[in-house]
Amino acid sequence: xxxxxxxGLGVMGYxxxxxxxxKGGHDVTVYNxxxxxxxxxxxxxxxxxxxxxxxxxxDKDFVFACVGxxxxxxxxxxxxxxxxxxxxxxxxxxxxxxASAEVARExxxxxxxxGFHFLDAPVSGGQAGAENGALxxxxxxxxxxxxxxxxxxESFARMVGLMGPTGAGxxxxxxxxxxxxxxxxxxxxxxxxxxxxxLDIEKVVEVISKGAAGSWQMENRHKTMNAGKYDFGFAIxxxxxxxxxxxxxxxxxxxxxxxTALVDQFYKDVxxxxxxxxxxxxxxxxxxx
Numbered sequence: 641x642x643x644x645x646x647x648g649l650g651v652m653g654y655x656x657x658x659x660x661x662x663k664g665g666h667d668v669t670v671y672n673x674x675x676x677x678x679x680x681x682x683x684x685x686x687x688x689x690x691x692x693x694x695x696x697x698x699d700k701d702f703v704f705a706c707v708g709x710x711x712x713x714x715x716x717x718x719x720x721x722x723x724x725x726x727x728x729x730x731x732x733x734x735x736x737x738x739a740s741a742e743v744a745r746e747x748x749x750x751x752x753x754x755g756f757h758f759l760d761a762p763v764s765g766g767q768a769g770a771e772n773g774a775l776x777x778x779x780x781x782x783x784x785x786x787x788x789x790x791x792x793x794e795s796f797a798r799m800v801g802l803m804g805p806t807g808a809g810x811x812x813x814x815x816x817x818x819x820x821x822x823x824x825x826x827x828x829x830x831x832x833x834x835x836x837x838x839l840d841i842e843k844v845v846e847v848i849s850k851g852a853a854g855s856w857q858m859e860n861r862h863k864t865m866n867a868g869k870y871d872f873g874f875a876i877x878x879x880x881x882x883x884x885x886x887x888x889x890x891x892x893x894x895x896x897x898x899x900t901a902l903v904d905q906f907y908k909d910v911x912x913x914x915x916x917x918x919x920x921x922x923x924x925x926x927x928x929x
Contacts, residue, residue, distance in 0.1 A: 642792055645696040645703040647671045647716045647723060648737075649681055652763065653706035655770040656736065656796040660704070661685045663773055664795030671696040671716075697723035697731075702792050706736040706763075709881060710743040717747055729755040732789050736777070738762045738817075738878075740885050741807035744780060748806040757785045760806060761793065762813035766873045774798040778816070780809035814886040820920065821883060821903040823857050828923040831865055841866045861921040870918035870925065877916045880907050 642664075646657035649672040658681070661668040668687040672678040678689040690696035693716040697703045703723050707713055713735060717724045724747075727733065733751055735744065735758070744760035751758035759781040769775045776799040779786055786802045793800050803812045830853075834844050845862045848854070864872050883904040890897045906926055913929060915922050 642666045642701045643699065644792065645669045645671065645690070645693075645700045645723070647693050647696060647703065647705040648673075648707040648712075649677045650706065650708075651767050652736070652770045653704075654681060655767075655773075656704070656706060656763075656775070657681065658685050659773045659796035660792070661687050664792060666792065666795070669696045669700070692721035693717070693723040694721045694726040697733075698726040699728055701731055702789060703727060703731065703733045704736060705733070708737070710739050713737050713739050713743060713747070718750060724750060724754060727751075727754065727756045731756040732759060732785055733757065734759045734761050734789055734793065736761050736763050738813055738882050738885070739810060741780075741810040741814075741889060744807045744810050748781070757781070758806065759785060759789055760809040761789075762809055763797075764813065764816050768873070770796065777801070778803050778809045778812035780804055780806045780811070810885075811889070814882075814889055817879070817882045818886055818897060818900050820857070821879075822899050823855055824861075824920050825899075825903045825906065825923050827855070827857050827862065828865065828921070828927055831862065831924055832927040835866075857921070861919075865921045865924045868925065868928075870915065870922035873919035873921070875917045875919060876907050876910050876922065879920050880904060880911070883907070 644660055644666045657668060657670050660666050669690055670678050670681050671690045671693050682689045705716055707716055716722055748758040759779050761777050761779045763775040763777050765775040773796045775797045777793055777797045779802050790800050803809055831841055834841050849858050886900055906923055909926050910922050
């Protein structure tokens with residue numbers, strides 16, 4: 641059993657922290673910007689809650705964070721009352737936020753200067769994966785630190801991989817989001833075309849999902865897309881944040897992402913339709929408007 645803190649109890653962090661407590665059997669202290677959410681988690685899972693990140697992180701072996709963006713991450717780490725102010729020597733900070741590789745490197749350097757370790761460890765699998773303890777975790781950092789942290793991370797994951805040095809976890813998550821963007825747009829166009837052609841979409845998907853066109857998105861989202869329901873996963877606002885990170889990194893490293901840039905603009909159109917909280921499969925709604 642490890643002594644653990646978890647910072648950020650949003651859609652992803654709330655169940656992830658729960659798995660650390662219940663499945664992993666760890667001693668967990670939670671912090672959330674809205675204290676009522678922390679108290680709710682405490683009533684459901686036990687453990688402890690703190691009123692600041694620094695209080696939560698004090699004397700912990702591992703400190704996890706899953707917050708909104710780079711600025712939120714800096715706030716809970718190096719900001720006033722941030723976790724980095726109280727972390728003990730040799731501890732490990734594990735960032736599950738989808739953020740930039742740049743902030744990962746920045747915080748890793750700061751952690752090293754303070755005598756503890758940092759892993760960037762963004763996750764994939766959405767709300768369902770978090771609730772089911774079946775996330776994929778892409779990690780950047782040192783091998784020996786990863787080896788120490790992996791058994792704890794596995795409390796909420798089905799796949800955990802070390803992708804390379806600091807920042808590699810975030811870069812891998814960018815590849816993940818780039819691939820998803822193209823897949824969802826292709827699926828949206830396929831369903832739209834099939835409906836316009838008068839085909840039975842269920843019959844079409846039953847056949848083509850067993851061939852080269854098959855994907856997780858097709859298996860898990862085609863029914864709700866066909867029904868015009870878009871409340872089943874990762875929100876448009878979050879996806880646009882992630883694609884913005886991808887496009888900014890591409891500007892830095894020279895990668896060409898024409899499809900990603902185009903799909904990002906399609907998601908912007910969906911936001912303008914009022915779909916900021918719709919899931920990413922709502923690209924179909926744009927085609928059908």
